[in-house]
Amino acid sequence: MSEPESTNTMFHDAFTKLGDGSYALQTTGAGGGAATDVNLASSDVPLYSPVAESGFGNGSVTAPAAGATIATHQPPAGATGKLHKIVVTAWLSGTGTPAAVDGFNIAFKYGDTVISPIALVPDHHVPVATEFYFDAATGVAFSVVAVAAGTADVVYNAMIVATQIEP
Incomplete structure (x- = not known):
């Protein structure tokens, strides 16, 4: 190999x-x-590799409405109480021209709580990765949402990768 x-x-x-x-x-x-x-x-250095309780979610929304979910990941029940490294990668695409406001128009949510805004480059196809660390809870999803309405024809893309790092 x-x-x-x-x-x-x-x-x-x-x-x-x-x-x-x-x-x-x-x-x-x-x-x-x-x-x-x-x-x-x-x-x-301790090696933490992905386990069955890790996972991902991705999505794309064109000109999202305020509060629209762009991507979500629901950790499985076996992940409850375990520390996860969450990597959110987000970018803009589409036929519309991103406005400056599109660069500050998404946020990371844990359940119903907005944890942090995520800054994007207000241009096409420039992925930005942001890391978070959370203990997973039963029935509580990790999500990326639009804060306000997006610019016409601009596509908001996001991928959430949740890796359980605590055995």
């Missing part, structure tokens, strides 16, 4: 695979000196 290719160029070639299969961050000495391994290996 081949190693997955990273799309993050910030740390390109910064990690070194160790003999035990873990990874270490490689740093450069002062003045561009020789590279050295940092004492932190991937085995020192």
